[in-house]
Amino acid sequence: MTRWGFWVFILVLVVLHFILRIGLGYAQLAPDLLVVAVLLAARELRAGFGAGFGLALGVLDGSVVPFNLGASALVLTVLGFFGARTRELFSNDNYVFLALYLFLGKWLYDILLYLVTGKLFHAGASYVLLISPLAALYAAAAGLVALAVYRAFS
Numbered sequence: 721m722t723r724w725g726f727w728v729f730i731l732v733l734v735v736l737h738f739i740l741r742i743g744l745g746y747a748q749l750a751p752d753l754l755v756v757a758v759l760l761a762a763r764e765l766r767a768g769f770g771a772g773f774g775l776a777l778g779v780l781d782g783s784v785v786p787f788n789l790g791a792s793a794l795v796l797t798v799l800g801f802f803g804a805r806t807r808e809l810f811s812n813d814n815y816v817f818l819a820l821y822l823f824l825g826k827w828l829y830d831i832l833l834y835l836v837t838g839k840l841f842h843a844g845a846s847y848v849l850l851i852s853p854l855a856a857l858y859a860a861a862a863g864l865v866a867l868a869v870y871r872a873f874s
Contacts, residue, residue: 726764729870733757734777742784751862752826752855754781758796759825760863762803774800791836795829815864822860827852 733753740750758777762770778796782789803825810817830852 725874726870727761729866729874730757730761733760733866734780738784748855751859752829753859753862753866755796755799755826755829756822756859756863756866758800759803759822760867762800763807765800765804767801767804770800770804771797772800774798774803788833788837791833794836795832798832799825799829815868818867819860819864822863823853823856826856826859830855 734757737750737753737757740746740753744750754777758770758774761773765773774796775793778793779789781792781796785792803821806821810821831848834848
């Protein structure tokens, strides 16, 4: 039940991402739960499956937001691969590590997306250095709260 419960939790994060960003129209005001879902799920998968999971969510994201179809899929694939590799370094029980992991993962996502597209954020490097760390902090906080709620009920 715990394994299925975790994957239901990841599915809820993905659905909530699209409900908040697209359905309710919050767009950038909502935390990037898709990146959080990839990062958390990748820690439970081997590297190849983590990359495949990131690719699948990237294609799903690109089908909803078509202007970054290939870029989002590529960057989430890279995050899924490297996220799976971190499982060997640290345990899941340390909330400080998880906060840092989610923060750096989201920030790396924004940096790689900016480098891959170059035109996605017209503000340029100021976005990557000023706005992106705040968005990463927001996503990490949302991810930790969601994970704490999941652990409390599992």
